[in-house]
Every structure is written in C-alpha cells, then in structure tokens.
Amino acid sequence: MQVSTTDLIRDQIEYYRSRSSEYDEWFYRIGRYDRGQELNDRWFAEVAIVQKALREIGQVNQVLELASGTGIWTEQLLQIGAKIEAIDASAETIAINQNKLNSDKVAYRHQDIFAWEPEREYDLVFFSFWLSHVPPDLLQSFLKKVYLATRKGGQIFAIDSRNDPTSRAKDHSPNRQDGIYQARKLNDGREFKIAKIYYQPDELQNLFVNAGFTGDVRVTENYFIYARGWKST
Known part of the structure; x- marks a missing residue:
C-alpha cells in the first residue's frame, strides 16, 4: 500500500532513531552484516577508495x-x-557522533533535513547514504537547498549505495516493495518501511547538473557510488 510522504519521513526518522545503537554494525561488517573475510575485505577496500x-x-x-x-x-x-x-534528525545518532569524536571543530544541530533551510554558505556540502532516502517528490527542493548552501566556487560530495545484496544484512529481504520502498529489520526484529533509491551514474550526474553543479560521478566495483561537484555560478 502506498504511503504518504509525510508518513514515510516520520517512519524513516523513527527507524534511524531506533537503529542508532546498531548502525555502525552495518558499516564495520559486524553481526548480521558480517559476510565473511573475503567480502568484508572487499567492502573495506572500496571504502578506502571513497575515503x-x-x-x-x-x-x-x-x-x-x-x-x-x-x-x-x-x-x-x-x-x-x-x-x-x-x-541530523536523530538526537540519538547525534549523541553517538558527539561522544565518538569529542571535537570542538564540530557543531551539531538536531533538525529534520526536510525542514532545514540554509542560512549561510559553505565551502563544502557533504552527505552520505542520504540521497537514496529522499522521496522523489522532495528531491528537487532538497537539491535546491544544497545549491543555496554551497558558496560560489564551493563543492559538494555525496556517497551512496549500489544495489549489491551483500552490502545489506544477511536476513534482509531481497524483494523490493512498491518500487522505491524497502522493508528494513532491526536486530530486535522490528521492521520499518523506508525509501531506498539506487541511482545509476548517469542519473546522479544529471541530478547534480540540473541542480547547478558541474561534477564527476564514480562507482566502486560493488558497493558505492560517489560524486564530487562544483558550484560555478
């Protein structure tokens, strides 16, 4: 059954709040995300390319x-x-971030990204594993705000997932739901419905060009798509 964008955003925020304590397990290939030495090594080698x-x-x-x-x-x-x-929209993930880094170079703001409005310009605007969760009807308005937040001559850098089943949890359902939606399960068995859109390089390139950026989109062999863009005007 189709869900409204408002309900989807609410559920996504709740999902990432609930997942905050186990989120790093995905990135560091722990527990349900441990795919064995060979695939784990492949993962971290591709992470190093993006870094x-x-x-x-x-x-x-x-x-x-x-x-x-x-x-x-x-x-x-x-x-x-x-x-x-x-x-970030999750106070729980902000707390983990802050405790992990303990840096006075980082200022945190607890806010729903879709409600955020840029108040200044930055040299670099960065987002990772986020664009794939932006519902299509909010995509253009989000990218417009990214454009406004980037100073002339500034840059953007985006990272996201390629659709490789070994990047997800071992008990993750391979079946997509309703086109752009996926069901995601937590360690305790709770399930949430989220948006997850896997962009191809030409699609991502066109999105950024249409938003006012020149750019370079690349992929790693299996797991990641990433883009570096410049605002020239």
Whole structure:
C-alpha cells in the first residue's frame, strides 16, 4: 500500500532513531552484516577508495554535513575541514557522533533535513547514504537547498549505495516493495518501511547538473557510488 510522504519521513526518522545503537554494525561488517573475510575485505577496500577521493578535496574552511549520523564520515571530514556543522534528525545518532569524536571543530544541530533551510554558505556540502532516502517528490527542493548552501566556487560530495545484496544484512529481504520502498529489520526484529533509491551514474550526474553543479560521478566495483561537484555560478 502506498504511503504518504509525510508518513514515510516520520517512519524513516523513527527507524534511524531506533537503529542508532546498531548502525555502525552495518558499516564495520559486524553481526548480521558480517559476510565473511573475503567480502568484508572487499567492502573495506572500496571504502578506502571513497575515503581517498574525499581527502583529495584538500583543506577547506567551512563544511556542512547533512544527515551526519553516528560520525563515520564526520570523522573523515575532520581531516579536511576546519569547522563542520553537522545536522541530523536523530538526537540519538547525534549523541553517538558527539561522544565518538569529542571535537570542538564540530557543531551539531538536531533538525529534520526536510525542514532545514540554509542560512549561510559553505565551502563544502557533504552527505552520505542520504540521497537514496529522499522521496522523489522532495528531491528537487532538497537539491535546491544544497545549491543555496554551497558558496560560489564551493563543492559538494555525496556517497551512496549500489544495489549489491551483500552490502545489506544477511536476513534482509531481497524483494523490493512498491518500487522505491524497502522493508528494513532491526536486530530486535522490528521492521520499518523506508525509501531506498539506487541511482545509476548517469542519473546522479544529471541530478547534480540540473541542480547547478558541474561534477564527476564514480562507482566502486560493488558497493558505492560517489560524486564530487562544483558550484560555478
């Protein structure tokens, strides 16, 4: 059954609040996400490729991280950013992020990304594993806000998932629901319905060009798609 965008956003926020304490298990291949040595090594090798691409941006002053989560990529941004503003809709993930990094270079804001409006411009706007969760009817308005938050000559960097079944939990259902939706299960068995859209490189390229950025979209062999873009006007 189709769900309203408002209900979907509410459920997604609740899902990531409830998942906050176990989110890192996905990234670090623990528990239900442990796929064995060979696949785990493949995963981390591809993570390293994306991390290297992010570091190639070099040093920047002001960074905005949208949907900052538990700090996995905030930690990477600390290597290149003098100041980071991290926004997330989950107070639980913000607390984990803050306790993990304990850095005075990071300022946190608890806010629904869809309700966020840019109040200033940044040298770099970054979001990871977020664009795939933006419902199609909110995509253009979100990218417009990203454009407004990026200074002229500034950059964006986005990371997201490719549709490889071994990137997900071993008990994750392979069946998609209602096109853009997926059912996601927590360790305790609770299930939530979320939006999950897997973009192809040409689709992502067109999205950023239409939003006012020039850019370069790349993929790793199995798991990740990532884009670096520039705002020229």
